Amino acid sequence: MLTLTPTAAQAIRDLTATTPQPEQSGVRISSKGESAGSLTLTLAVAPEPTDEIVEAEGARVYLDPVAATILDDKSLDAGADDQGGVSFVVTDKLA
Template structure:
């Protein structure tokens, strides 16, 4: 199952709180089916078929295809000085 680094968890919590995600909100990762890969968006709650990954209070919702594709991955984040966030996927150790 997808895991998150502490930095990614903090980034997810910040993004959700800044975008009115609410207490049940999270970042939803959807597999677009294209070479570019995945689409991230803030969601107020998971879709019924989503897998929910919770790490230190940060919630990520994965659609069915993303759940399979990201099974052995770790979500990391790089925080810019301007407040920007850049997510990256790596292999679990």
Template structure:
């Protein structure tokens, strides 16, 4: 199962902390089109049918089935640069 670093948890919680959003709001990751390994990330108000749910310290990630399989043994990290732009990265193995 996908694991989250503390940086990813913090960024996801910040992105989904808007009080106008439903409490189930999280980040959804889905596989790209045409069978490529590219992934698409978006803010989702709830998981879709069949999504794998990863939740850690209030951060929710919804994985579309093909993305869940691709990310099964990976770690999601996130950082915010000085301009406020968020960059998500995926690494091999699990977070320590």
């Protein structure tokens, strides 16, 4: 299952804090088509019926079935640029 670093969890909490329903909002990672070649990350107020839910430190990530399979052994991290923009990166889990 995908894991979240503390930095990613904080970034997700910050992004969802101002949504209409912050207690169930999260980010959704979904595939573009049936291909493992491209994933997108968007804000979501709730999971889709087939989504896998990953929760850590008060942050929620919703994964569509293809994304859940692709990211099963990965970790999600986050960083900020000089202008305060947030970027997410997927890495291999640390042993």
